[in-house]
Amino acid sequence: MEIILSIAIGVMTFCGVWLILRPRTYQVIVGLSLLAYAVNLFIFSVGGVKTNVPPVLVDGTATASLADPVPQALVLTAIVIGFATTALFLVVLLASRGLTGSDHVDGRSDPS
Numbered sequence: 001m002e003i004i005l006s007i008a009i010g011v012m013t014f015c016g017v018w019l020i021l022r023p024r025t026y027q028v029i030v031g032l033s034l035l036a037y038a039v040n041l042f043i044f045s046v047g048g049v050k051t052n053v054p055p056v057l058v059d060g061t062a063t064a065s066l067a068d069p070v071p072q073a074l075v076l077t078a079i080v081i082g083f084a085t086t087a088l089f090l091v092v093l094l095a096s097r098g099l100t101g102s103d104h105v106d107g108r109s110d111p112s
Contacts, residue, residue, distance in 0.1 A: 012041070016033075016038060017035070023104050025105055029093060036078070043075050044071055
């Protein structure tokens with residue numbers, strides 16, 4: 001399971017970096033979102049990937065077999081903050097597109 005999670009994090013990071021290097025602002029925003037999701041998966045995986053394990057303490061359960069709740073809380077907070085910043089970026093994108101008439105990062109239009 002860890003290898004699948006590692007590959008998913010790597011692919012999302014690669015795609016996010018590739019999209020950030022594109023000249024259009026919408027692609028940059030999607031790339032930033034992908035990078036945020038990759039970081040969230042990484043933080044979540046640091047807590048340990050365990051299956052069929054109770055999430056709370058029960059009498060007689062070893063604490064080493066429990067999932068760590070701190071990374072889960074951090075990821076939940078990061079998801080909420082990520083949605084808010086993505087919404088803010090989209091509003092700035094729409095305002096910039098309305099003011100400049102272009103959605104290029106540097107403000108230039110296509111050479112056509």
